Amino acid sequence: MSDVIDIHPHVISPDTDSFPLKPLGGTQSSWSLKHPLTYDELIAAMDAAGIAKAAVVQASTAYGHDNSYLAEAVARHPNRFTGVFSADILAEDAIEKIDYWRGKGLTALRLFTAGTTMEGQASWLNDQKSHNVWDYCSKIGMPVCVQMRPQGIPLLHDILKKFPNSIVIIDHFARSVFDDGAPYQKASDLWGLAKFSGVHLKLTHRTLEAALVGNSNHEDFFRHVLRFFSADRIAWGSNFPAAERPLSTLLAEARAAISHLDQSDQNLMLGGVAKSLFPSLKYST
Numbered sequence: 551m552s553d554v555i556d557i558h559p560h561v562i563s564p565d566t567d568s569f570p571l572k573p574l575g576g577t578q579s580s581w582s583l584k585h586p587l588t589y590d591e592l593i594a595a596m597d598a599a600g601i602a603k604a605a606v607v608q609a610s611t612a613y614g615h616d617n618s619y620l621a622e623a624v625a626r627h628p629n630r631f632t633g634v635f636s637a638d639i640l641a642e643d644a645i646e647k648i649d650y651w652r653g654k655g656l657t658a659l660r661l662f663t664a665g666t667t668m669e670g671q672a673s674w675l676n677d678q679k680s681h682n683v684w685d686y687c688s689k690i691g692m693p694v695c696v697q698m699r700p701q702g703i704p705l706l707h708d709i710l711k712k713f714p715n716s717i718v719i720i721d722h723f724a725r726s727v728f729d730d731g732a733p734y735q736k737a738s739d740l741w742g743l744a745k746f747s748g749v750h751l752k753l754t755h756r757t758l759e760a761a762l763v764g765n766s767n768h769e770d771f772f773r774h775v776l777r778f779f780s781a782d783r784i785a786w787g788s789n790f791p792a793a794e795r796p797l798s799t800l801l802a803e804a805r806a807a808i809s810h811l812d813q814s815d816q817n818l819m820l821g822g823v824a825k826s827l828f829p830s831l832k833y834s835t
Contacts, residue, residue, distance in 0.1 A: 552600045552601065552602055552821075553602055553817070553820075553821040553822075554599075554600060554601045554602055554786075554801065554820050554821050555601070555602060555603045555604065555605070555785075555786075555820070555821040555824035555825065555828075555831055556596070556601050556603075556604040556605070556786065556787055556788045556790070556797075556801075556824075557604070557605040557607075557634075557719070557752060557785050557786070557787040557824050557827070557828070558605070558607050558721065558752060558754055558787020558788055558789050558790075559587075559592055559596075559604050559606055559607065559787070559788050559789070559790045559791075559797070560582070560587065560606065560607055560608075560609040560789075560790070560791065560792060561587055561588060561589045561592055561606055561609065561619060561620065561623050562582050562585075562586035562587055562588070562609055562612055562619075563586070563588060563619045564586055564588070569613065569616075569618055569619040570616075571612055571613065572613055572614035572615070572616050573610070573611045573612055573613070573614055574610045574611060574614045574615075574636075574662055575611070575665075577611070578611060578612055579609075579611035579612065579665075579792070581791065581792040581794070582609055582611060582612040582792075585791040585792075585794065586791075587790070587791045589606070589619075589622070589623035589626060589627060589631070590626075592604070592606070592623075592790075593627060593630060595790065595796070595797040595798075596630070596797065598796075598797070598798055599796075599797045599798035599800075599801050600798075600801070601797065601801065602630075602821070603629075603630050603631070603632075603824075603831045604630065604631055604632075605631075605632050605633070605634055605657075605658065605787075605824065605827075605828050605831065606620060606623055606624070606631050606632070606633050606634065607633075607634040607660060607695065607787075608620050608633070608634060608635050608636040608660050610636050610660065610662040610665070610697075611662075611665060613636075614636065615636045615637055615638055615647075617633070617635040617636060617651050617654070617656060620633045620634075620635060620656065621633065621635075621651065621654040621655065621656060624654070624655045624656060625654070625655060628655065632655070632656070632657045632658075632828050632830050632831055633651075633654075633655065633656035633657065633658075634656070634657075634658040634659070634660045634693075634695050635651040635656040635658070635659060635660060636659075636660045636661075636662060637651065637659060637683075639659075639661065639674075639679075639680040639683040639684075640674055640677055640679040640680055644680075644682070644683050645682065645683060645686050648683070648686070648687075648692075652692075655830075657692065657693075657828055657830060658692060658693040658694070658695055658719070658827070658828065659683075659687060659692060659693070659694045659695065660694075660695045660696075660697070661675065661694060661695070661696045661697065661698075662697045663675050663696065663697060663698045663699075663702055664697060664698050664699040664702060664725070665697055671698060671699045671701040671702040671705075672702070673705070675696070675698070675702055675705040675706060675709065676705040676706070676708045676709045680709075681712065681713075684709055684712070684713045684716060685713060687716065687717075688713045688715045688716045688717075691717060692717070693717040693718070693719055693750075693827050693828075694716060694717065694718050694719070695718075695719040695720075695721060695752070696718060696719070696720055696721060696724075697721040697722070698720070698721070698724050698725070699724065699725050700724050700725065700726050700727070700737070700739060700740070702724070703724055703739040703740060703742075703743065704739065706718070706720075706743065707739075707742065707743060710743070710746045710748075710749070714746055714748075715748060716746075716748050717748040717750070717827070718746070718748055718749045718750065719750045719751075719752050719785070719827065720740075720743070720749065720750070720751055720752060721752045721754070721787075722752060722754050722756040722757055722789075723737075723740060723751050723752070723753070723756075723757040723760075724740055725756060725760075726740050726760070727760065727763075728760050728761050728763065728764075728766045728771060729760075729763040729764025729765060729766055730764065730765060730766075731764065731765030731766045731767075731770060732765075732766075732770045732771075732773070732774050733774060734766070734771070734774050741778045744778035744779050744783075749779075749783070750779075750783045750784065750785060750823065750827065751775075751779055751783060751784045751785075752784075752785055752786075752787045753784055753785065753786045753787065753804065753819060754786075754787050754788070754789045754793070755788070755789055755793045755795075755800055755803065755804075756789065756793075758803060758804065758807045761807075768807045768808075768810070769810055772807075772808065772810070772811060776811075776815075781811070781814070781815035781818040781819055781823075782818050782822070782823055782826070783823065784818070784819050784823060785819060785823040785824050785827065786801075786804050786819050786820050786824075788800045788801065788804075804819075804820070805820070808820075
């Protein structure tokens with residue numbers, strides 16, 4: 551078995567009676583309707599692609615804050631999965647809910663502040679009501695995965711000034727724009743987060759595709775990224791099955807995009823960093 555770890559696949563159950571749909575924003579994502587994927591099907595896809603383990607991310611646009619199916623996935627395959635769960639961080643019982651899902655074996659928190667079913671950028675990311683959650687996650691060393699757009703970066707920056715020891719993973723490089731090419735000034739707010747040592751970037755197909763638009767190419771892109779975020783702060787995630795390609799193809803595309811980098815950096819991005827962010831994934835199956 552390889553050492554590759556995927557930190558951004560999703561799972562969807564066909565059993566909507568046992569696992570009812572409660573999408574954030576009220577609209578279910580088209581990908582979860584068209585390409586539902588059970589956790590056993592994800593295991594099969596991982597085996598076919600040569601992926602050892604995964605940090606499965608809550609399908610927020612299907613289940614909202616009900617992480618029951620994700621928890622079942624981790625319970626059924628504890629040697630292959632950990633889970634990134636969703637919670638309402640403005641709720642009075644937010645920390646209680648976080649502890650509940652942690653008790654189910656889920657090890658990181660997801661904040662879905664923007665996406666294909668939610669226009670714009672949610673403004674609650676740095677709401678004062680969330681500060682107890684940020685403080686708690688920082689103290690227990692639990693990663694917070696943030697799905698956001700570039701407009702949300704100043705909000706995250708504000709939170710990180712208050713809680714600088716937070717471990718944060720930014721999905722899809724915050725869906726930033728890179729078409730201006732080096733020195734990628736359109737993404738300057740993203741590079742500005744590098745001063746917070748706990749900030750990590752999640753490298754997905756969305757990022758790889760954006761890095762080939764306009765005046766950008768993968769060689770220039772990664773040369774610039776690594777000036778700010780070293781390879782030990784970047785981890786690959788497939789976004790499967792939302793990314794409408796086989797998991798093996800998504801991994802092959804990622805390998806090709808970073809093939810010019812030192813092998814040690816490639817190894818970090820494809821598994822090494824995931825092990826540091828999700829310690830339960832370190833152990834052999």
